[in-house]
Amino acid sequence: GESVGLHLPTLSVQEGDNSIINCAYSNSASDYFIWYKQESGKGPQFIIDIRSNMDKRQGQRVTVLLNKTVKHLSLQIAATQPGDSAVYFCAEIRNSGYSTLTFGKGTMLLVSP
C-alpha cells in the first residue's frame, strides 16, 4: 500500500485493547474539531466530530475528548480491531473569514492480531 507519512508517531496495540490517540491544537479560536481515519491508498474518512461547547462525544466504539484549557484533543477507540489500523488525523476549523479545515500531522495506529 501507499505510505502517507514516513515520520509519523506510531501507536502499536494488540487486538482487543483500547487505543488512545492524542492531538494538540494551536488556535484557541478553533471551535470545531474532527477526527479522520486514512487507510492506505484512500482519502481521509470522517470518524467523529466535536464542537467547542462540548468536552466529550461518543460514537460507535469511539469517543472524542476535548480539553480547551490545554488545547488537547483525544480519540479513544474501544476494543481495537486489525481493521482500525490506519493513520488518524485530528483537524480543526480555524475561522479566518471563511472556515478552512486544518489538519494535524497524524498518528499511525498499528493493531496486531
Added chain:
Amino acid sequence: DSGVTQTPKHLITATGQRVTLRCSPRSGDLSVYWYQQSLDQGLQFLIQYYNGEERAKGNILERFSAQQFPDLHSELNLSSLELGDSALYFCASGTNPNSPLHFGNGTRLTVT
C-alpha cells in the same frame, strides 16, 4: 464510499508539463476543497470554492490554479511541474463550513 469522485487515480508526467485533476463533489455539496498530501508535509490546504466562487486560499503555488464550474465539479490545474510537486492531491466537499468534509480517494501525481 464518500460520494466524492476524483480522476485520474494516477498520473505520471515529466517536469515542465501541465496537468489537470478533476473532482466531482457529493451530490448537494456546494463547497469543494483541494488538499495536497506529501510524505513530509502532511495534508496541506490549497484552495476552497463555494458555488463557483473562490472562498479561501491556503498554501497554493502561483503555478497552480483551480476553478469550480456551474455543475459544481472542480478542476485543479498544475503547470510547470517540478519534482517536488509529486504528491497525493485530494478533493473534498462539504455542505457548510461547520460540517465534516468528505474526501475523494485522491490523485497520485508523479513528476519524473
